[in-house]
Amino acid sequence: MTCSKCKTENEEIHKYCYQCGISLKEDIIDELLETRLTEEEANHLLRFSYVFEINNLIDEAIEACTAITEIHPEWADVHFKLGRSYEARGFHGKAIAEYRKAISINENYIDAHRCLGELYSDEGFYNEAIEQFNIVLNTKIKFDYADIYNYKGLALEKLGKIDESIEEYKKALEINPDYNEANYNIAKLYQKKKFFDLAFEHISKAIKGAPRDSRFTKLEEAVKQRLT
Numbered sequence: 001m002t003c004s005k006c007k008t009e010n011e012e013i014h015k016y017c018y019q020c021g022i023s024l025k026e027d028i029i030d031e032l033l034e035t036r037l038t039e040e041e042a043n044h045l046l047r048f049s050y051v052f053e054i055n056n057l058i059d060e061a062i063e064a065c066t067a068i069t070e071i072h073p074e075w076a077d078v079h080f081k082l083g084r085s086y087e088a089r090g091f092h093g094k095a096i097a098e099y100r101k102a103i104s105i106n107e108n109y110i111d112a113h114r115c116l117g118e119l120y121s122d123e124g125f126y127n128e129a130i131e132q133f134n135i136v137l138n139t140k141i142k143f144d145y146a147d148i149y150n151y152k153g154l155a156l157e158k159l160g161k162i163d164e165s166i167e168e169y170k171k172a173l174e175i176n177p178d179y180n181e182a183n184y185n186i187a188k189l190y191q192k193k194k195f196f197d198l199a200f201e202h203i204s205k206a207i208k209g210a211p212r213d214s215r216f217t218k219l220e221e222a223v224k225q226r227l228t
Helices: 026-034 039-054 057-070 077-089 092-106 111-122 126-137 147-157 160-176 181-191 196-207 214-227
Strands: none
Touching: 039 111, 039 214, 057 077, 077 092, 077 111, 092 111, 092 126, 126 147, 147 160, 147 181, 160 181, 181 196, 181 214
């Protein structure tokens, strides 16, 4: 039996494609989506949604999660998964709405706060992004998020708050001194403030981690010119 998604040939006895995991009986999914789901069907479809997500079948994931939310609008995880799928499709407005729904159900949903903050930043809503990043950073969790400090620094930089931005990059580098993006970002600001020694120190670290990144090498050359 040929898988309709990845075109892999499967044995007739197989219920699921051994390559991508999709049901070989497409009517199973179609039947589940045609009518309002029962509790058992919702859980069944939720299991399929994980397969869709893993195999980057975004449209199928959106369809499945949307159907699940109709019977279980209180499942924060499904709203989060739907948000991720919408974001992958470039539907940022819908993604933001789903992340906010997940948070309204579970205000301590750290991954939803994080993704919402990143998306707000991408869309230019920097104050809103900073608010979400602060929620993540102020939550007692077992991990330190160097990247969240970096994202917060970028948002502050976009708002013209250079000194505050530098402090956030420093916090990121305290957690991970070899964080290439944070080293690059702080080097740019040190160059702007004419602290060329500090700029060179940080851009050198970034280049050590990613020697082929043209952004890093271009900045290094600019800083070197000011040091000579």
